[in-house]
Amino acid sequence: MALPQSAAATAQVKPDTTLAGLERLTHRRVFFGHQSVGGNILDGVRGLLPSPNPAAPAIVEVKDANATIPPGTLAHAFVGQNEQPETKLAHFERLLDGGVAKQVDVALMKFCYIDFTSSTDAKALFEKYRTTLAGLKSRHPGVTFVHVTAPLTTVQRGAKAWFNELRGRPVYGVGENVSREAFNALMRQTYGGKEPLFDLAALESSRADGTRETYEVNGRAYPALVPAWSDDGGHLNAQGQARVASALIAFLAALPEAPASAKAGP
Numbered sequence: 001m002a003l004p005q006s007a008a009a010t011a012q013v014k015p016d017t018t019l020a021g022l023e024r025l026t027h028r029r030v031f032f033g034h035q036s037v038g039g040n041i042l043d044g045v046r047g048l049l050p051s052p053n054p055a056a057p058a059i060v061e062v063k064d065a066n067a068t069i070p071p072g073t074l075a076h077a078f079v080g081q082n083e084q085p086e087t088k089l090a091h092f093e094r095l096l097d098g099g100v101a102k103q104v105d106v107a108l109m110k111f112c113y114i115d116f117t118s119s120t121d122a123k124a125l126f127e128k129y130r131t132t133l134a135g136l137k138s139r140h141p142g143v144t145f146v147h148v149t150a151p152l153t154t155v156q157r158g159a160k161a162w163f164n165e166l167r168g169r170p171v172y173g174v175g176e177n178v179s180r181e182a183f184n185a186l187m188r189q190t191y192g193g194k195e196p197l198f199d200l201a202a203l204e205s206s207r208a209d210g211t212r213e214t215y216e217v218n219g220r221a222y223p224a225l226v227p228a229w230s231d232d233g234g235h236l237n238a239q240g241q242a243r244v245a246s247a248l249i250a251f252l253a254a255l256p257e258a259p260a261s262a263k264a265g266p
Contacts, residue, residue, distance in 0.1 A: 018048055018246045021253030023055040026072040030063070030252060031100055033079035033092040033109035037151045040236035047238070065098025075104065085115040085125055087224045089132045101140040107256060108146035110200065111183075112144025113153050113234050118175025122182035130190060144255055147191045149184040149201040152177050152225040154233040172233070173224060174217065179185060181222050198251050203244050204236075205231060 017220040032038060042059055049056045057074040060067075071076045077095060080088030101107070116122075137145050155173035184201045191197045205213050205223035214221040225233070229240030236244060 017250055019050060019055075022050065022057065023046065024253040025057040025074065025249065026055055028057075028106060028252070029069050029071055029104040030057070030074045031069070031096070031104040031107045032074065032076040033088065033095070033107075034076060034084050035078055035080070035088070035112045036235060037112050038076065038110055039078075040241050041248060042074075043243050044236070044238075044241030044243075045074065045249065047242055048245055048249065062095070065095045065100050067100070067103070069100070069103035075100075079109060080113050081148075082112055085111050086128060088115070089129060093132055093136060096136055096140060096143070100134070101143050104143060105257075106144045106146060108148055108198070108250060110148040111150045112236065113151045113176070113180065115182040116150060116176050116179040116183065118179060120179040120183075122179050122186065126183050126186040126190075144196060145253070146196040146198055146255070147187055148198045149187050150180045151234075152180055152201050152204050152223060154213075154227050154230060155224040174215065177215075177222050177224050178217060196251075196255060198248060200244065203247055204240070208243075 032042075035042070043165040046059060057072050058071070059074045059076065062069070063076045064076045067075070078093075081085075086111065088111060096107060133145055133147070136143075153173045153176060155177065173181045180201065184199075186260070187197065190198070201223060204225045207213065207226050207228070213224045215224055216222070226240075227233075229236055229243065231237045
């Protein structure tokens, strides 16, 4: 069974496109809620920043909802607790409702790979996400909300995987990525082509030549993180950071401006 392709996953972002995107973001205010993989992505953005050219957004951590976020800022916050995805949603919502939404043009949050286990109820988690984001969108029409698919991990292969299977032990990444893909499929089905969707999982599972990293469970193909993009099987290394960061900058820069009538706050 073929996996869905994503333009964001297969397109190579050219350096001049990245620079143009960074310059365009100097006129916008973006808020990003995340944990460790989000930190990897921001490290990738820092690596893209031109020097000494000042035409790039400032990356600023937000500690509370009263923070001042001027134009040209990529604001971010470490939201919630890993392995407790509902706390990330609640914290993201609290920050936006508490005042951040009046300060920004674009907002996005992502879960982490560690938020998913082989037993995660992806449908229930997605419904909680959908309800939360629908409420935020209704209350803050001046903000463009971007949806982000959940990141993946590599899948254990070779002798270790065979030995674990032989002993009846779980193989790293297999069940967890099935849960992540179930959640991500709902994200694509619900938001793809309808609302802004940054397909992080598709980027992570696509090699530089566009081919996909997959494995099979009961005859069905599931995506996994390309080993070249990570040194520990989950977090992004320098190559992975640069790949995702350049795609995210291009994605955010291409978002249309919100109607002036929908703007809420300065």
